[in-house]
Amino acid sequence: MQIDKEVNPHFEDFIFNWEYKTYFLVGGYGSSKSYHIGLKLILKLLQEKRKALVVREVFETIRDSTFSLLEEIIEDLDLAHVIKTRVSPLRIDFPNGSQIIFKGMDKPAKLKSINNVTIVWIEECSELKYEGYKELLGRARHPSLPIHFILSTNPVGEDNWSYTHFFKDELKEIFILDDKELYKKRIIKLNNTYYHHSTADDNLFLPKSYIEQLDELKTYDPDLYRVARRGRFGINGTRVLPQFEVMQHDLVINNIGDIPKRYYRNGMDFGFVESYNAVIRMAIDDKKKYLYIYWEYYKNKMTDDKTAEDIKEFRENKELIIADSAEPKTITYYNQEGFKMIGAKKGPGSRLQNTKKIKRFKKIICSDNCPNTIRELKNLTYAVDKQGNIIEDEFNIDSHSLSAIWYGLDGYEVSNIKDRKNYSGKGAR
Structure with a gap:
């Protein structure tokens, strides 16, 4: 035929x-x-x-x-x-x-x-x-x-x-x-x-x-x-953190060298089977309003004793970890093992408020030594409802690194330009 x-x-x-x-x-x-x-x-x-x-x-x-x-x-x-x-x-x-x-x-x-x-x-x-x-x-x-x-x-x-x-x-x-x-x-x-x-x-x-x-x-x-039109893969939707960028690890370490120790933060999100134990080390340039992410721990299917062994340097260095307060028993375990760990303050609307806080940083700069944080945050987009409207406290993935950052920044406030009075130089003070 x-x-x-x-x-x-x-x-x-x-x-x-x-x-x-x-x-x-x-x-x-x-x-x-x-x-x-x-x-x-x-x-x-x-x-x-x-x-x-x-x-x-x-x-x-x-x-x-x-x-x-x-x-x-x-x-x-x-x-x-x-x-x-x-x-x-x-x-x-x-x-x-x-x-x-x-x-x-x-x-x-x-x-x-x-x-x-x-x-x-x-x-x-x-x-x-x-x-x-x-x-x-x-x-x-x-x-x-x-x-x-x-x-x-x-x-x-x-x-x-x-x-x-x-x-x-x-x-x-x-x-x-x-x-x-x-x-x-x-x-x-x-x-x-x-x-x-x-x-x-x-x-x-x-x-x-x-x-x-x-x-x-x-x-x-x-x-x-x-x-x-172009037929290409990419990021679908509105990015949560458009100011996120990746930098070589050595440059990140060099940039945070002069940051006072009080602006160094560590956050931890707990997970086990489907979710992950995520620990993030951060440094805040308070003057420039830059957030640097320079170290990550990211594993799942780990019991607390194995995770404690993996991150024992925090215990040895007496570094404070601010963790998910929804797991008080886990926090108690780590404290009994010699870690310095407290729970982050959480309340109604805290997901949205924490996200808005992070969005106020002018830049979020991540070391290229943190592949999981990069994978999650560079492609993180807002979830949408049936009408296509953005849901500001829901995302396309469950980002464990973002949660760890939320907790680690507990107590720190990024100045919001909207909260400042607009002085013209001629108006009343």
Whole structure:
């Protein structure tokens, strides 16, 4: 069967390449990545008898997205008379016995019915939970045919698993690929994975008006512009600490050398299984209103006795640690072990007030020796409600380093310029 179909040049190699286990496609709006994945899938299933699985996080979204797209491609190729689509259940049957089935990860019990699937397309993969992706990896197998996974997504935040798995995970200190290199080269083949980046410029069939509409986002929604127009990962939302920056450790130590000892602070947040024990050493430049972060301890699944051994230098140096007052028994334990530890004052609205206090620093400068603090604070954004409004005391992640900083700064106030009278030099004093 000969099929003539004009495609976008940037996708030509991808459509016919089946040499890799994983195909990861990321791009902006209108780049045509989903269309070319659908075309790739149909051509393969016409050529070989295979069963393919198309997955989204929510099953109800499939009918009007991937299934509808595949129907469109089949009609576009004038193959509706030989490739049959069915809606109950959602399924596409090919004349050679190939089949496409559709599942939602919100109904995991239905995954048990998957047999002999050799190709899995995960559309909007960033919406899936990482556990769901690993579940699919374990279920796809065949006695003779190679297995292929195709993942497609618009870029999201760098804290999403689709970024940490395929590019870098700073918490686990895993580096696979610099995403900036992908944006430059557009296609990279690495570690049995085929990376593909695309934007609206790669879709020659788009009307000019659509691209102009995407370009307008740059003025009024830079975050959406980065995602929709440029197709790049980054920070989604409003940053909590836009004044946060990273500096070489030696420079930080040099800068804090003349700061009086009374402006050195230590804070601790307690954690165990999912959360972390976080201890932060800080120094405050009270004149410049700079906060320096120069040392961190960050571990979980640690009992108190093991943590006490890890941070015994605080006991030996008699350094005061201000910790989470919600754990009085833990604070008592550390004091009994010879540490100098007190609980921070906490009350209604303290999360919001502590956050506002930290935001008043003109600069927050972090040593590059503190990777977990950097990971948490440089990408920290406000949570939003259903209407898209910022929730000022909730964030996109549970930042243990931020909590430790809150506690460590207990009792210190950053002057707020809004609280000062505006003297003109001529008015009454």
